[in-house]
Amino acid sequence: MSAALAGERRLSLRSVRADGRPLVGPYWFIVPAVVMLSTVYLGPMIYAMMASGTYWVLTEPGSEHLPAGLANYVDVLSSPTFWHAVRVTLLYALTSVVLSLTFGTALALLLDNELFFASMFRSILMIPMVITPAVIAIFWKLLYEQEAGVFNSVLTGLGLGKVAWLSLDRAFMSMVLMDVWQSTPFFMLVILAGLQSVDQNLLDAARVDGANIVQRFRFVILPHLVPYMVIAAAFRGIATMNDFDKIWLLTQGGPGDSTTTITIYTYKIAFSAFDMGRTTAIAWIFVCIVLTATSPLLFHLFKTSRARP
Amino acid sequence: MMGLSRRQFATSLAAAGLGLSPLLRQAMAQAAASPATRNLPRTYSGRTLRIVWGNSPAFISTAEFSKEFTAASGVQLEFSQLPTAERYQKMILDTSTNTNSFDIYIVAYQWKEQVAPFVIDHTGLDKEVAGVPAMNWDDYPQQPLAAYSKLGNKMVTIPIVGDVSFTIWNKAAYRAAGLDPEQGPATWRQLFENGQKLRSGEQYGYNLPAGKTIQTACVWITLFHSFGGQYFDPAGKPLLDSPASIAAFRFMVENLGKISPPGNLTWDFPEMLASLSTAQAAQGYMWAGGVTALYDPSKSKIAQSLGYAPTPEMTLLGGWGVAANAKSRNLDAAKLFLGWLTSPEIVKQIGLLSMPPTRRSALSDPELIARYPFLPSVLKGMEGKVAGYAPIKDSEQVNIQIYDEANAVCSGTKTPEQGAASLQERVTTLLRRRGYIQ
Numbered sequence: 247m248s249a250a251l252a253g254e255r256r257l258s259l260r261s262v263r264a265d266g267r268p269l270v271g272p273y274w275f276i277v278p279a280v281v282m283l284s285t286v287y288l289g290p291m292i293y294a295m296m297a298s299g300t301y302w303v304l305t306e307p308g309s310e311h312l313p314a315g316l317a318n319y320v321d322v323l324s325s326p327t328f329w330h331a332v333r334v335t336l337l338y339a340l341t342s343v344v345l346s347l348t349f350g351t352a353l354a355l356l357l358d359n360e361l362f363f364a365s366m367f368r369s370i371l372m373i374p375m376v377i378t379p380a381v382i383a384i385f386w387k388l389l390y391e392q393e394a395g396v397f398n399s400v401l402t403g404l405g406l407g408k409v410a411w412l413s414l415d416r417a418f419m420s421m422v423l424m425d426v427w428q429s430t431p432f433f434m435l436v437i438l439a440g441l442q443s444v445d446q447n448l449l450d451a452a453r454v455d456g457a458n459i460v461q462r463f464r465f466v467i468l469p470h471l472v473p474y475m476v477i478a479a480a481f482r483g484i485a486t487m488n489d490f491d492k493i494w495l496l497t498q499g500g501p502g503d504s505t506t507t508i509t510i511y512t513y514k515i516a517f518s519a520f521d522m523g524r525t526t527a528i529a530w531i532f533v534c535i536v537l538t539a540t541s542p543l544l545f546h547l548f549k550t551s552r553a554r555p
Numbered sequence: 556m557m558g559l560s561r562r563q564f565a566t567s568l569a570a571a572g573l574g575l576s577p578l579l580r581q582a583m584a585q586a587a588a589s590p591a592t593r594n595l596p597r598t599y600s601g602r603t604l605r606i607v608w609g610n611s612p613a614f615i616s617t618a619e620f621s622k623e624f625t626a627a628s629g630v631q632l633e634f635s636q637l638p639t640a641e642r643y644q645k646m647i648l649d650t651s652t653n654t655n656s657f658d659i660y661i662v663a664y665q666w667k668e669q670v671a672p673f674v675i676d677h678t679g680l681d682k683e684v685a686g687v688p689a690m691n692w693d694d695y696p697q698q699p700l701a702a703y704s705k706l707g708n709k710m711v712t713i714p715i716v717g718d719v720s721f722t723i724w725n726k727a728a729y730r731a732a733g734l735d736p737e738q739g740p741a742t743w744r745q746l747f748e749n750g751q752k753l754r755s756g757e758q759y760g761y762n763l764p765a766g767k768t769i770q771t772a773c774v775w776i777t778l779f780h781s782f783g784g785q786y787f788d789p790a791g792k793p794l795l796d797s798p799a800s801i802a803a804f805r806f807m808v809e810n811l812g813k814i815s816p817p818g819n820l821t822w823d824f825p826e827m828l829a830s831l832s833t834a835q836a837a838q839g840y841m842w843a844g845g846v847t848a849l850y851d852p853s854k855s856k857i858a859q860s861l862g863y864a865p866t867p868e869m870t871l872l873g874g875w876g877v878a879a880n881a882k883s884r885n886l887d888a889a890k891l892f893l894g895w896l897t898s899p900e901i902v903k904q905i906g907l908l909s910m911p912p913t914r915r916s917a918l919s920d921p922e923l924i925a926r927y928p929f930l931p932s933v934l935k936g937m938e939g940k941v942a943g944y945a946p947i948k949d950s951e952q953v954n955i956q957i958y959d960e961a962n963a964v965c966s967g968t969k970t971p972e973q974g975a976a977s978l979q980e981r982v983t984t985l986l987r988r989r990g991y992i993q
Binding site: 301303304305307391392393408410412413497498500501502503504514517518519520521 | 640644647648651652669672766767816817818820821835948949952955962963965966967968969985988989
């Protein structure tokens with residue numbers, strides 16, 4: 247970068263006038279965005295914060311004015327069912343993201359080669375990602391159905407016994423499997439993009455130095471892919487923690503509470519009990535949990551974006 | 556034209572064109588000819604009524620049948636056919652948030668108190684809108700009318716489905732198992748023993764629903780009352796960790812669960828009905844509305860060998876009413892439709908289509924009884940000693956907690972004792988939060 251260009255860049259980024267007073271003009275340009283975001287996000291968030299301090303129940307007219315202080319937060323945080331839901335949510339997100347990342351990477355490596363019909367396979371593999379989650383859940387429910395489901399029909403056709411896919415012991419893994427099927431293409435897509443931007447000269451140099459395929463992957467490709475993996479894992483991790491429709495339609499959080507995630511728990515408090523006070527308290531606690539759980543990834547992203555010139 | 560009016564002819568032709576069943580065609584033709592339909596004014600022609608409706612066969616055929624109303628009055632009807640839990644959600648959200656996107660709700664009697672502030676008083680419907688047939692409230696048996704509709708002096712709903720819990724059995728399977736096909740189980744113990752004998756190969760002894768659905772709660776409530784349980788003590792404190800409660804949970808998991816098909820942990824009403832109609836389960840829990848569907852040979856393998864009796868030891872009162880939203884934008888049209896739908900002539904026609912009636916005139920109608928011989932049992936059940944849902948405004952919340960715990964016990968997550976203790980704790984918390992107890 248020439249000295250002139252660097253100087254111009256410094257000029258364009260300055261935040262004070264020549265006389266030392268702050269430069270406010272550019273900030274007017276972001277006012278529409280700020281107003282819109284405040285209306286769409288901040289307003290409801292403040293409203294939710296206020297509602298979480300009341301005993302508001304939809305079926306009790308007037309209850310929205312009954313002050314509860316922190317009672318809803320205490321109630322939720324002291325509930326074993328809530329903490330069970332937190333455990334299920336975190337375990338679900340972790341298992342699903344790790345498995346999807348692994349399969350997505352493997353598929354991306356495979357499709358990065360000059361295969362016949364690679365673009366066709368790539369398109370086919372994208373299908374799960376574009377299907378509506380509700381349809382996915384219904385589809386998997388039919389696959390898992392115990393008496394006439396596809397999986398058990400195949401198993402009985404092979405002379406094996408039927409499996410209770412949605413029983414207490416297997417419902418959680420069945421739910422994870424469904425999500426892995428849906429989210430693997432997303433990882434595949436992101437990692438494929440990463441693979442296609444690997445510097446070919448580095449790979450050639452490693453090959454000349456005698457690195458085998460595993461070593462080339464471990465020492466050249468993988469370090470290059472890490473930022474892509476982190477971004478994909480962060481987005482998908484947050485999305486998985488927010489998953490609702492698929493789980494609700496597949497198991498409704500059961501058997502028992504074995505697949506009750508925080509979103510299912512919240513939904514039941516909101517739309518079965520109509521308890522808006524507790525629901526909004528859970529929503530705020532959930533925001534804190536998601537931010538905490540994803541903070542290492544978000545911090546990494548923040549750090550790397552600032553480190554770029 | 557062989558005694559057919561032009562409207563009757565047109566109706567039959569339209570119904571045939573739509574591929575409707577002969578029964579539905581016949582009912583629609585009868586309805587078209589009835590004074591209740593012929594006297595409908597076209598004052599509200601062009602209006603559209605949005606209706607929260609059921610999704611079981613009886614509700615579906617009634618919605619189809621209601622095209623007769625549209626043809627006669629010009630009022631369009633949009634039925635949202637939903638499972639029970641979603642009907643409740645839609646109704647509460649629509650009314651309590653002042654959205655009022657629906658004009659009419661189908662209301663389970665345990666929701667009556669919650670919906671009462673948001674719906675009209677239906678007492679004088681026939682005097683308020685021209686063309687509404689006489690309401691004739693005396694035609695309803697007093698006990699179900701009080702349960703389904705009355706709240707103080709207000710008639711919150713108009714009864715539309717009269718229902719009590721039944722035990723169904725497959726007479727052919729009974730015969731094959733060496734049981735008397737004319738004699739249903741008199742006790743729950745006997746039902747279980749019969750179920751063990753009936754269990755063979757792909758055939759199961761019961762159709763226990765164990766999903767997180769109201770049907771699971773219904774089975775538990777019936778058992779709980781059969782075993783002597785009471786919801787509350789005189790001071791209003793819950794009694795849901797009582798021996799009867801534990802026994803009900805235990806009977807579900809250790810007896811009924813053992814003779815029921817696997818995979819029932821997500822079951823709701825459609826699965827229960829399908830299990831009986833496909834002869835998968837040789838005995839089962841069912842409602843009058845489902846029994847009528849089981850009589851249809853095109854949909855039921857047991858139509859010719861259907862045994863029925865009220866549930867052993869205690870029956871549970873079911874049933875539905877219809878109510879007009881007080882803030883409906885088409886209130887008079889809604890009143891007209893409700894008056895038409897619940898008039899004696901139309902109740903009989905939809906009764907023939909499998910919607911169990913609540914009107915005494917329909918329940919004792921020879922033609923209806925000839926088609927559905929169990930109807931006198933429904934009337935007897937509704938007028939006799941029946942169990943009900945928890946007698947509080949938040950009854951549905953108690954039901955939700957019952958089915959949550961029953962599902963946990965049936966899946967093995969909790970023991971019957973833990974399920975009962977948890978139910979007691981959750982209902983106590985609910986009652987405290989809602990101000991019933993200190």
